[in-house]
Amino acid sequence: ATAILLEDYAPTPYVTKETFLDFELQSEYTLVHSRLTIVRNEKSNSDSNTLILNGSELELLSVSIDGKVLTDSDYVLNSETLSINVDKDAFVLECTTRIYPDKNTALEGLYISGGMYCTQCEAEGFRRITYFQDRPDVLSVFTTRINADVEQYPVALSNGNLVSQTIENGRVIAEWHDPFPKPSYLFALVAGDLVCQEDAFITQSGRNIALKMYVEQENEHKCEHALESLKRSMKWDEEVYGREYDLDLFMIVAVDHFNMGAMENKGLNIFNSSCVLATPETATDEAFARIEGIVGHEYFHNWSGNRVTCRDWFQLSLKEGFTVFRDAEFSADMGSRAVKRLEDVSFLRQHQFPEDAGPMAHAVRPSSYMEISNFYTVTIYEKGSEVVRMLRTMLGEQLFRKGSDLYFDTFDGQAATTDDFVWAMEQVSGQDLTQFKRWHSQAGTPRLSISREFNESEKTLTISAKQHTPPSADHSPKEPFVIPVQLGLIDDQGRALQEITYDASYSSDNQVWLVTQEEQSITFSNLETMPVVSLLRDFSAPVLLMDDLSDQERVLLIGSDSNGFNRWEQCQIIYKKMILQGVTDSVDDALFSALESALKQLLVDKKVENAVKAELLKLPAEVELLQLSPKVDILAVAASRKRLMSRLAAALSATLTSLYQTLPVTEVYRFDSESVGIRKLKNELLELLILSDGDQYIERASAQFTQANNMTDQLAALRLLVKYGSEQVYQDALDRFLDQWESDAQVLEQWFRVQMVRTDDKALDRVSALLNHRLFEYQNPNKVRAVIGAFAMGNIEGFHAEDGSGYHFLGMQVETLDALNPQIAARLVGPLVKWQSYDDARGQKMKAVLTQLAGKELSKDLYEVVNKSLV
Ligand code: DPP
Numbered sequence: 001a002t003a004i005l006l007e008d009y010a011p012t013p014y015v016t017k018e019t020f021l022d023f024e025l026q027s028e029y030t031l032v033h034s035r036l037t038i039v040r041n042e043k044s045n046s047d048s049n050t051l052i053l054n055g056s057e058l059e060l061l062s063v064s065i066d067g068k069v070l071t072d073s074d075y076v077l078n079s080e081t082l083s084i085n086v087d088k089d090a091f092v093l094e095c096t097t098r099i100y101p102d103k104n105t106a107l108e109g110l111y112i113s114g115g116m117y118c119t120q121c122e123a124e125g126f127r128r129i130t131y132f133q134d135r136p137d138v139l140s141v142f143t144t145r146i147n148a149d150v151e152q153y154p155v156a157l158s159n160g161n162l163v164s165q166t167i168e169n170g171r172v173i174a175e176w177h178d179p180f181p182k183p184s185y186l187f188a189l190v191a192g193d194l195v196c197q198e199d200a201f202i203t204q205s206g207r208n209i210a211l212k213m214y215v216e217q218e219n220e221h222k223c224e225h226a227l228e229s230l231k232r233s234m235k236w237d238e239e240v241y242g243r244e245y246d247l248d249l250f251m252i253v254a255v256d257h258f259n260m261g262a263m264e265n266k267g268l269n270i271f272n273s274s275c276v277l278a279t280p281e282t283a284t285d286e287a288f289a290r291i292e293g294i295v296g297h298e299y300f301h302n303w304s305g306n307r308v309t310c311r312d313w314f315q316l317s318l319k320e321g322f323t324v325f326r327d328a329e330f331s332a333d334m335g336s337r338a339v340k341r342l343e344d345v346s347f348l349r350q351h352q353f354p355e356d357a358g359p360m361a362h363a364v365r366p367s368s369y370m371e372i373s374n375f376y377t378v379t380i381y382e383k384g385s386e387v388v389r390m391l392r393t394m395l396g397e398q399l400f401r402k403g404s405d406l407y408f409d410t411f412d413g414q415a416a417t418t419d420d421f422v423w424a425m426e427q428v429s430g431q432d433l434t435q436f437k438r439w440h441s442q443a444g445t446p447r448l449s450i451s452r453e454f455n456e457s458e459k460t461l462t463i464s465a466k467q468h469t470p471p472s473a474d475h476s477p478k479e480p481f482v483i484p485v486q487l488g489l490i491d492d493q494g495r496a497l498q499e500i501t502y503d504a505s506y507s508s509d510n511q512v513w514l515v516t517q518e519e520q521s522i523t524f525s526n527l528e529t530m531p532v533v534s535l536l537r538d539f540s541a542p543v544l545l546m547d548d549l550s551d552q553e554r555v556l557l558i559g560s561d562s563n564g565f566n567r568w569e570q571c572q573i574i575y576k577k578m579i580l581q582g583v584t585d586s587v588d589d590a591l592f593s594a595l596e597s598a599l600k601q602l603l604v605d606k607k608v609e610n611a612v613k614a615e616l617l618k619l620p621a622e623v624e625l626l627q628l629s630p631k632v633d634i635l636a637v638a639a640s641r642k643r644l645m646s647r648l649a650a651a652l653s654a655t656l657t658s659l660y661q662t663l664p665v666t667e668v669y670r671f672d673s674e675s676v677g678i679r680k681l682k683n684e685l686l687e688l689l690i691l692s693d694g695d696q697y698i699e700r701a702s703a704q705f706t707q708a709n710n711m712t713d714q715l716a717a718l719r720l721l722v723k724y725g726s727e728q729v730y731q732d733a734l735d736r737f738l739d740q741w742e743s744d745a746q747v748l749e750q751w752f753r754v755q756m757v758r759t760d761d762k763a764l765d766r767v768s769a770l771l772n773h774r775l776f777e778y779q780n781p782n783k784v785r786a787v788i789g790a791f792a793m794g795n796i797e798g799f800h801a802e803d804g805s806g807y808h809f810l811g812m813q814v815e816t817l818d819a820l821n822p823q824i825a826a827r828l829v830g831p832l833v834k835w836q837s838y839d840d841a842r843g844q845k846m847k848a849v850l851t852q853l854a855g856k857e858l859s860k861d862l863y864e865v866v867n868k869s870l871v
């Protein structure tokens, strides 16, 4: 496999302007007839006469140009491309290919999921349908005709508007036309026996949009939440970004076999059924929130992705980072802003920081890749979103909105770059963002060290910052970043002080200090006593912060910082410190007591949201400790974390009990932040009460499991029974749950997944047994993730077992899956490839499994990941 380089980007000499596709869906195969209107590309200065079309796993039946059939001496065909020399500036190319959707287990291109046809074309799936310029800078107007058996596939959908639909000789013939030019990755087709839930939305300019959600009959009752989320998204994008929907029809389809969460195909979003179907009885609050976020995400892509698309795949974060930022703000506006932010920061630290420190490290705009599917990463998505967030922090809300307006207006209908986005922000703000763009080109998590010096006679406080970014696996440069540090000064009573400084790097409007150099300091004056500094509020930059705050100062901030995020953050810092103390020695009793009393106060504080209370009681994930103490023994960390949790539960027992008793029961299920907060806190408390008081609360969990009228409470109870119950109790609960929910695909996934939380020494046996369960399917990525993924990522004790059996198991599974679905295999191997973060003995065992894999015949996807991890 060879690497594709950003620096090699060049426009194609030809572009496809119009695309007509005719799909004949036959039972054994599908015939795809294409008619492409191709012209010379004005943007290219190449005088090459060679038209290069991408194609993969296709049977070429015929190809002609302007009606003249080509023979194999007229073109060069290999496994990846069809190259034709043409001596015309404009021509029509017609082509017929044969494909086999029922044999397509990779779930890229056209495939069958549970009896229905569907597509996934991003990034390079369209080339598995027909020969085409399958690259995002070729935008074409698509017309699609679908011809299928009307009994089996009465519903036949594609992008845009339905032009006509007829039934002839038992075949449905539907023709769709999408007036908006788009790259092939946004193409979609669906055919199946589906029912439709309809709704409508009236846009700000008064246009009536038909909303249609297509699902299998059995899921008809699971559409309401997604449709409501869609309408909220449409309204939000009008209000916050001034973006209105453009077609008259917006469709959503749910499919069971899907590699990603969902896909923003123009006018026809296709969703993984687990990311769109929900009822209160079958989906948890977490799932409701995830669905709302993903429905929003895909909808927002209509502007940030579809109307303005990416020039090439190195620019992927242009649409993904920006769209994640948009969906995060949408979710924050719909639910609890504080909770959304701290969840996102935890996620970033648990997943993106390790990626940046590991062998697959890459910049938000990478400079090379072998297989683009491997670059749909937390760096492109979540760090990309943080980069957009920093721009908004630096510009302020109003200028940022002006910038996004300019961006959309200027690049509408075009394929753009991350530089274009920054250009728009520069235009509206007058700021020079040249240095800021290093966030796009340089990988790695900057370490930001902060120290303070108080001068009593001058009454000044000087804060000094040092930034350093360790080398990363992609060898990108490490010049100083532009780091916006949001901060506030507080006196020892927790009152906010007014900051006074004459330093131009500080903006008092938004309290942002812009650190741009390797070392830099700022002085605040007019301070009677040494203030406490609340740093990096709302996590204003994706850095690893190391400050010189004392434990007392942290405890003060937990109790009184006006920034909710930082109260939680200081609590996390103390937890991490105590977990590490517990690994080597014993936890500092004074520190523990200080935190204990701070928590006791917060837990009874009526002004603190219930959901935030629940988050304050959660200890940081084990991997976050690896970032502070490299190569620490992960099993020792897990054990220390558990001990701390039990000690906390015991110390807070009285407070937790009375809080638990005062929380109301949410009788009727509602998905609003208040009821979500109550359920979240209640279930968090129940776990701690099991740890402190045992049996009595196991019984409480059993009762909750039986009586719950919603999946949030039922699954939370089941999880606790599986985690803490006796062999008999948890097995019994699992059996009853399966009895109740066996026929519900979304709940069944949860049944598989929840079993991975039990951390006794039989975890590996349980996973192996589940893989042989009659309801498990290797072809279904959701089930694979729920069992193998959840084991490797969530069951630290089982996966990292001393004998290496967890690693060996994962290696075998990855190999099996690679033959079926390379994208899934390359994802699943993730926990192994970060072997260098673990202690040496463990790391060597992980590496041995990778070395073994490297000796096998691998897909391009898996090859890239495995080989990069062994460099
Ligand atoms: N389906 C993926 C997403 O929406 C890829 N575009 O992020």
Ligand code: ZN
Pocket (backbone or CB within 6 Å): 297, 301, 319, 320, 323
């Ligand atoms: Zn996306």
